[in-house]
Amino acid sequence: MSYPAHYKYTDQHEWLSIEGDVATVGITHHAQDALGDIVHVELPAVGKTFAQGKSACEVESVKAVSDVYAPISGTITEVNGALDGNEAVINSDPHGGGWLFKIRITNPSELGALLDAAAYEAVAAH
Amino acid sequence: MRRTPFYPFHKEAGARLIDFGGWEMPVQYTGILEEHAACRNHVGLFDVSHMGEVWFRGPKAMDAVSHLVTNDVKKLALGQAMYTAMCNERGGIVDDLIVYNVAPEEVLICVNAANRDKDYNWMVSHNPFGVDIVNESDFWAQLAIQGRHAEALLQTLTDVPLAGIKNYWFASGTVAGIEGCIIARTGYTGEDGFEVFLPAGAADILWPAIQKAGEPFKLANIGLGARDTLRLEMKYCLYGNDINDDTTPLEGGLAWVTKLDKGEFIGRDPILAQKAAGVPKRLVGLVVEGRIARPHSPIVVNGAVVGEVTSGTRSPSVGLNLAIGYVPSNLAAVGTAVEVDIRGTLAAAKVAKTPFYTRPY
Numbered sequence: 001m002s003y004p005a006h007y008k009y010t011d012q013h014e015w016l017s018i019e020g021d022v023a024t025v026g027i028t029h030h031a032q033d034a035l036g037d038i039v040h041v042e043l044p045a046v047g048k049t050f051a052q053g054k055s056a057c058e059v060e061s062v063k064a065v066s067d068v069y070a071p072i073s074g075t076i077t078e079v080n081g082a083l084d085g086n087e088a089v090i091n092s093d094p095h096g097g098g099w100l101f102k103i104r105i106t107n108p109s110e111l112g113a114l115l116d117a118a119a120y121e122a123v124a125a126h
Numbered sequence: 127m128r129r130t131p132f133y134p135f136h137k138e139a140g141a142r143l144i145d146f147g148g149w150e151m152p153v154q155y156t157g158i159l160e161e162h163a164a165c166r167n168h169v170g171l172f173d174v175s176h177m178g179e180v181w182f183r184g185p186k187a188m189d190a191v192s193h194l195v196t197n198d199v200k201k202l203a204l205g206q207a208m209y210t211a212m213c214n215e216r217g218g219i220v221d222d223l224i225v226y227n228v229a230p231e232e233v234l235i236c237v238n239a240a241n242r243d244k245d246y247n248w249m250v251s252h253n254p255f256g257v258d259i260v261n262e263s264d265f266w267a268q269l270a271i272q273g274r275h276a277e278a279l280l281q282t283l284t285d286v287p288l289a290g291i292k293n294y295w296f297a298s299g300t301v302a303g304i305e306g307c308i309i310a311r312t313g314y315t316g317e318d319g320f321e322v323f324l325p326a327g328a329a330d331i332l333w334p335a336i337q338k339a340g341e342p343f344k345l346a347n348i349g350l351g352a353r354d355t356l357r358l359e360m361k362y363c364l365y366g367n368d369i370n371d372d373t374t375p376l377e378g379g380l381a382w383v384t385k386l387d388k389g390e391f392i393g394r395d396p397i398l399a400q401k402a403a404g405v406p407k408r409l410v411g412l413v414v415e416g417r418i419a420r421p422h423s424p425i426v427v428n429g430a431v432v433g434e435v436t437s438g439t440r441s442p443s444v445g446l447n448l449a450i451g452y453v454p455s456n457l458a459a460v461g462t463a464v465e466v467d468i469r470g471t472l473a474a475a476k477v478a479k480t481p482f483y484t485r486p487y
Binding site: 039042058060061063065088 | 153154157158159160351354355417418420439440442447469
């Protein structure tokens with residue numbers, strides 16, 4: 001699976017699709033593959049504020065639980081309610097329908113440190 | 127890391143391999159949920175060659191085994207097998223294992239992979255009858271074929287009449303042309319099925335033969351991931367998680383294989399004493415609301431930690447969050463409400479009837 005070129009990435013295996021001051025966030029193909037079949041997600045509350053790098057939600061596979069960190073500081077504006085009972089979408093469509101939450105960016109200067117697709121692919125391949 | 131003789135086939139099949147107690151084993155081939163469903167609905171193949179095989183030989187072989195284990199193995203007929211615990215002098219469980227009454231003066235014990243050396247050392251150092259105890263683990267491979275089509279599949283590879291082998295019985299015979307196999311109607315999944323012991327050198331023959339024979343039955347290769355979810359739905363103990371050297375069979379839900387009136391065995395006195403004094407904690411099944419409990423999640427009642435989860439997962443077959451864990455005996459009754467602390471959040475849970483899963487045929 002390829003990594004969309006217009007997305008940004010973190011070395012914690014999250015992707016961001018940025019439109020205006022809102023970023024849609026999910027986990028990467030590499031992350032879902034490493035986790036295996038995802039069966040449960042603990043999404044953050046809408047309106048909650050996170051500092052960059054803080055655990056914002058949890059993704060659980062049959063075998064393990066994994067934190068998803070806020071890739072940038074901001075306030076949650078929306079979560080992907082369609083995942084409830086249909087968590088496998090994160091496995092089958094991690095960069096699209098498997099998105100987790102949208103976050104309003106409060107500190108745009110943090111965006112500069114995010115990875116582009118090529119840099120992330122190098123991280124994922126490591 | 128150690129590898130089983132089937133390792134090249136796992137690599138070839140594209141399995142994801144992990145370190146399981148020093149063994150490089152497949153955790154999944156295509157995905158845990160898919161493999162779990164294949165075993166429940168069709169039939170699955172498991173490489174369990176990492177399990178150990180220890181043979182007791184001599185006129186007093188079964189006396190020697192009976193001295194070591196909690197169940198009444200002297201009642202075994204030839205060709206019959208029995209699940210049991212083996213305890214230390216404190217009544218703690220050294221291992222849980224299966225005893226096979228193979229021939230007069232010949233007994234096979236199948237032990238857990240991680241305990242191969244520990245068990246063998248324990249056995250030879252507690253051998254008052256002086257029988258021959260031989261660790262043949264490296265000379266045997268083992269495959270489990272589990273699921274409703276297991277018998278039909280395996281029957282295409284052997285002349286041994288499988289319908290005549292009842293649950294926890296076994297027969298010796300030839301499988302896929304391999305002589306000297308042991309075919310046991312046992313398993314760790316809750317499905318009907320067999321575990322086949324074969325000479326390790328014949329592994330190259332049996333794996334492809336079963337793959338080919340399995341095609342019409344939708345055979346799937348199953349890794350350790352689904353092996354764990356399958357056994358958890360049955361509340362079968364996983365040694366090291368749910369039971370260990372410090373838990374007694376009465377605590378670990380293994381009273382049914384602990385025959386305190388069978389006569390002397392190692393650990394009998396402390397187990398009798400515990401029974402008389404009251405068993406302080408018990409391994410129970412839990413259904414957890416909303417979240418998935420994991421090993422070491424604290425079990426909480428009225429804000430106080432009263433026990434700990436030892437195994438937990440989302441159950442693919444039952445659709446609930448299942449867990450196994452220890453609670454004080456007064457909280458062990460089915461229906462008792464507790465809470466489980468899952469990474470700082472309390473989730474409601476109830477002690478549940480087990481097994482969680484019952485096969486529909």
